[in-house]
Amino acid sequence: MKIKELHARFLKCSSASTDTRKITPNAMFFALKGENFNGNTYAEQAIKQGAKYVVIDEKEYMHSSKTILVSNVLETLQQLATFHREYLKTPIIALTGSNGKTTTKELINAVLSKKYKTSATKGNLNNHIGVPLTLLSMTKETELGIVEMGANHQKEIEFLSNIVKPDYGLITNYGKAHLEGFGGVEGIIKGKSELYTHLIEYDKLAFINGLDPIQIEKSKKAKTYKFGNTSDFDVEIHFIEAQPYVFINYQNQIIKSQLIGSYNFTNIAIAITIGAFFKVQLRDIKEGIESYVPSNNRSQVLIKASNKIILDAYNANPTSMKAALENFEKQSGDKIAILGDMFELGEDAPKEHQYIADLASKMPFNQIVLIGSNFYKIKAQSENTTKFESFEDFKANFLLSNIKNSTLLIKGSRGMALERIMDIL
Numbered sequence: 397m398k399i400k401e402l403h404a405r406f407l408k409c410s411s412a413s414t415d416t417r418k419i420t421p422n423a424m425f426f427a428l429k430g431e432n433f434n435g436n437t438y439a440e441q442a443i444k445q446g447a448k449y450v451v452i453d454e455k456e457y458m459h460s461s462k463t464i465l466v467s468n469v470l471e472t473l474q475q476l477a478t479f480h481r482e483y484l485k486t487p488i489i490a491l492t493g494s495n496g497k498t499t500t501k502e503l504i505n506a507v508l509s510k511k512y513k514t515s516a517t518k519g520n521l522n523n524h525i526g527v528p529l530t531l532l533s534m535t536k537e538t539e540l541g542i543v544e545m546g547a548n549h550q551k552e553i554e555f556l557s558n559i560v561k562p563d564y565g566l567i568t569n570y571g572k573a574h575l576e577g578f579g580g581v582e583g584i585i586k587g588k589s590e591l592y593t594h595l596i597e598y599d600k601l602a603f604i605n606g607l608d609p610i611q612i613e614k615s616k617k618a619k620t621y622k623f624g625n626t627s628d629f630d631v632e633i634h635f636i637e638a639q640p641y642v643f644i645n646y647q648n649q650i651i652k653s654q655l656i657g658s659y660n661f662t663n664i665a666i667a668i669t670i671g672a673f674f675k676v677q678l679r680d681i682k683e684g685i686e687s688y689v690p691s692n693n694r695s696q697v698l699i700k701a702s703n704k705i706i707l708d709a710y711n712a713n714p715t716s717m718k719a720a721l722e723n724f725e726k727q728s729g730d731k732i733a734i735l736g737d738m739f740e741l742g743e744d745a746p747k748e749h750q751y752i753a754d755l756a757s758k759m760p761f762n763q764i765v766l767i768g769s770n771f772y773k774i775k776a777q778s779e780n781t782t783k784f785e786s787f788e789d790f791k792a793n794f795l796l797s798n799i800k801n802s803t804l805l806i807k808g809s810r811g812m813a814l815e816r817i818m819d820i821l
Contacts (some may be wrong), residue, residue, distance in 0.1 A: 397464055399472075399479045400453075405464070406476060409448045411534040414473075414525060416746040426473045428525065429455070439463060470525070476557050477528030481541075486515075489603075489670065490560050492553055492591050492777075493568025494584060495661045495716045497522065498570050498654070499694060501544045503667035506688045510680035512539040512670075513642055516619045519692070522546035525557050540674070548579035548740060550587040550634040557594035566603040566666060570610055571715030576742030589614040603669055605662055623669040631669045635661045640697065640706070640727060644668070644685075651682050654689050656697060656706060657723035659716070693815045700821050702800045708807040709814040712738045714748045717807060718755060724805040725759045732799060733761050734817065735769025736808020750774045757781060761804070765794065768812060787816065796821050 406412070406671035409424040416438045419425060425442035427435030427450060436454040439712075443450055449462050453469045466472040489504065491497060498520050505516040515538040517530045522544040532707070534541050545556040570585050578584045595602050597616045606624035609734040623631040628814075636643040640656040646668055649722050653664055664685055690696055690773065693710040706727075707722055717738060724733060733756055741748050749770045757778040758766045764781040772785040796817070810812040 397466060399475050402464065402472070402476055403479050403483065406480070406532070412473070412529055413447070414529070415443060416442050419445045419447055422448040426469050427448040428473070429453075435469065447565055451513060454627075455565075470656070473528050474559055477531040478561065480534070480777055481531045481559075481561060484534055484536065484538065486538045486541050486564045487567070488543055488560060489564040490543045490562035490591065491566045491568065492543055492545045492547065492588055493566075494571030494573040494588065495719075496568045496660070496786055497544050497546065497644050498692075498710075499660065499690065500566075500663040500666050501542055502687060502690075503663055503688055504670050505542050507667045507671035507676055507681050507684035508542070508674060510542055510684050511674065511676045512643065512752040513537050514540050514542060516542035517544040520544065520546065524552075524556065527559055531560065544683075545591070545770065548574035550579070550583060551590070553590040554594065555589060557591055559596070562591075562600060563771060564601050564603065564670075565595045566670075567591060568663065568666065569605075569608070571713060572588070572741075572744075572748065573713040573715065574740045575713075575744050575748075576586055576740045580744075585610060585614070586587075592618055595619075602667060603673070605666070609796070610765060621669065621673050623665050631672050633665045633668055638723060638726070640723070646681070647678055649678060649682055651685050653685055653728075656695050657719065659723065660695065660721035695818065698818070702802075703821070704803045705818070705821070706803070706805045706807075707815060707818065708805070709736070709812070710810060712736065712807050712809045712812075714738060714741070714752060720805060721752070721759060721808050724761075724803075727803050730762045730802040730803060731760070731766065731805070732763040732802050733759075733805045734765040734767065734807075734814065735771065735805075736812030736814045737770045739811050741770075745770050746773065753777065753781065765790070766806065767814070787812065787814075791816075 410422040413419050413423040414426050414428050425447040436452045436457040437451050439450040440459050451464045508514050515534045547553045578587050583719045592615050602615045602618045602620050604620045604622045606622035606629045622629045634645040639656040641657050642653045642660050644651045696707045698705045755772045766783045767790045772783050806814050
């Protein structure tokens with residue numbers, strides 16, 4: 397079946413789905429395959445659960461006129477998403493970066509939705525499956541689309557950019573994330589900058605942090621709209637403080653965010669810059685930023701009994717871990733840093749974990765707790781450092797009940813699931 401014909405059928409559906417557990421009535425179900433599953437085997441179940449059509453790539457699972465046979469379901473999903481994006485002609489902002497993508501996306505959406513009907517990536521559905529699903533969630537009513545693109549190796553942002561075909565783009569930052577897949581820091585810079593390459597090729601616009609020399613260098617040939625801390629930039633924004641929440645001065649207005657850590661300044665500044673570009677009124681920009689509350693274990697400030705917890709357990713890499721520790725150092729009172737392993741660092745893992753442990757040992761923390769096989773191998777530099785090889789070992793031997801009247805930082809990679817500490821604190 398040709399993509400144009402498939403798209404005509406898709407327009408009669410309520411949504412696109414790849415999970416029978418989340419099918420809505422009249423959805424189009426795409427029977428994707430993975431290492432341990434074959435979506436084709438769920439085709440009949442999807443129809444029984446209300447799917448209007450199911451897209452499969454194995455002939456033996458043809459059951460009715462609602463079953464559409466293609467050569468490759470994943471490739472068809474991606475092609476359909478691009479066709480739908482071109483059919484809608486909705487202006488799209490694409491973003492990538494090592495840290496802060498999801499928070500920045502949410503902030504941009506909070507600002508732009510004050511003036512426009514927006515459609516943005518749900519959660520962190522930012523890969524070769526999530527990006528197409530994001531595009532297919534857009535409708536004729538969507539005035540601006542916001543698409544988050546993640547990557548853990550080179551050429552992935554190039555691939556996703558060719559699916560999205562963005563009109564605008566931005567890179568939050570370059571950090572030490574997915575070092576293993578990208579082949580080092582230079583590989584990260586090259587891989588993330590594939591977005592700039594796409595924007596330059598199609599004469600589209602890049603939103604730039606004018607204080608980031610790498611962004612300035614990599615976007616030299618692009619049309620740009622920059623923010624910085626002087627009137628020389630398109631948008632002038634000033635950082636005030638992060639004690640613990642980030643306060644910003646924009647057009648002589650103090651914007652009080654609900655985000656902690658100075659590292660969130662650039663995420664907020666990007667959202668303000670994009671709001672200014674799309675002519676969102678100042679009061680709406682301010683309200684959008686100030687009303688945004690982080691969730692999903694991202695820089696959340698929580699109170700448990702007598703303790704304050706900074707829960708930042710959604711993900712971690714050396715860059716974000718360093719920024720979190722530097723922010724935590726500024727907190728008052730007794731401080732306990734509970735840090736979990738950082739994943740996807742490849743051969744750099746021992747060096748990077750040792751660096752973070754050494755950095756933490758030089759800071760005025762009452763206790764440093766390191767969890768995971770990588771941190772377990774480091775050489776502890778201070779007497780107040782305790783190591784546990786696994787979360788189970790930590791849970792069995794660390795007396796959380798003894799912690800009172802303290803501030804805790806909980807940070808680690810997603811696979812460590814350190815938010816579990818909240819259940820036992």
